[in-house]
Amino acid sequence: MMIERTHLRILRELERRGSVTAAADALNLTQSALSHTVKKLESMIGGPLWVKDGRGVRLTQAGHYLLKEAKRVLPQLERIDETLLQFAQHEQGSLNIGMECHPCYQWLLKVVSPFLSQFPNVDLDVKQSFQFGGMAALFNHDIDLLVTPDPLHRPGVTFEPVFSYELVLVVGATHPLHDLNHVEPHALVNEVLLTYPVDVDRLDIFQQFLLPANCRPKKHKTLEATEILLQMVASNRGVTALPRWLVEQTANTLPIRPLRLGQEGIYKHIHLGRRDDDRDSPLVQSFFDIAKSITF
Known part of the structure; x- marks a missing residue:
């Protein structure tokens, strides 16, 4: 030239x-x-x-x-x-986060805010729909991090627990189950169970509570939005299962109550997954560090 x-x-x-x-x-x-x-x-x-x-x-x-x-x-x-x-220097760029946990969105917002403050020139996007699932999106570099309560451990990807929570049954203030300390699976056989539009084999209320006891709800309906789901429960249109922290945040504004699932309860962890070749990425590591520091 x-x-x-x-x-x-x-x-x-x-x-x-x-x-x-x-x-x-x-x-x-x-x-x-x-x-x-x-x-x-x-x-x-x-x-x-x-x-x-x-x-x-x-x-x-x-x-x-x-x-x-x-x-x-x-x-x-x-x-x-x-x-x-x-x-x-990872001061500019983008971070794409995949979500396989519908109720975790409120938790994610608390992580996103300090992350964006720390990296003002970095763009961040959240994806909740994947053509072939979250793991495939991670391997294909469609996303950089995967948020999930049910990690699939595969070579090349590392998952770390960043937040623990209890899954609880949510009922309205005048629901017949309202005064119980905990519920057993058979208590839901006459109930309308409201859930997010997720396959039954990935819903803990089914896999860890109802199906092991050979129980099913009278009816199963799905709703996209957490706010509408909770409004339906508050209006006694059904019951649902959500993290306790999310229910307690909303209980001040809606007539709802969390009930323990079984005497021992069901406890879960939100996990963050990343590709092993991104282990040294300051953006990814900073997001992990902030995520681990968020509590409710």
Whole structure:
């Protein structure tokens, strides 16, 4: 390529400093090195960039043109340099998070806020729908982190528990089960069970509570939004299973109550999964650190 960044910088510094000597000093070049660089370019373009004018120099038409282009191009290149450096230092970029835990969204918001404050130039996106599941999205680099209560341990991916919670049954204030300390599976056989639209084999209320006791609810309905789900429970349109912390946060505004599932309760962990080759990523590690510090 004929024109190099050094040529543009020489013209810019020549205008700024007013002399070839001062321009060379600003660029940490000897005057002879600067002159050699310019003469080589002039021989390639077939004409001078400047001519001597007393103790200074005067730009030729080609020199004025190159100076104009230097003022336009160099700031763009310098912004590119700065952005690439920020990428290298993980001060800029993006972090894509996959969610396999519908009720964990409120928890995630508490992690996202301090993370964005720490990395103001980093974009963050949350994905809740995956074509082939969260693990496939992680392996395919569609996401950088996977939030899930049910980690699938596979080579190349590491999961860490970051937050523990109790899964509880949620009933309305006037529901017949309201005064119980805990419920057994058979208590739900005449109930309408409301859940998120997740396969039954991934719903803990079924897999860890109802099905082992050979019990099923009278009816199973699915709802997307947590707020609507809780409103339905408060209106005695059904019961649901959610993390205790989420229920207790909402109990001040809705007539609902959490009940323990069985005498011992059902306890879960929110896990964060990452690819092993991202173990040293400051963005990923910072998100892990913040996630572990969030409590309710």
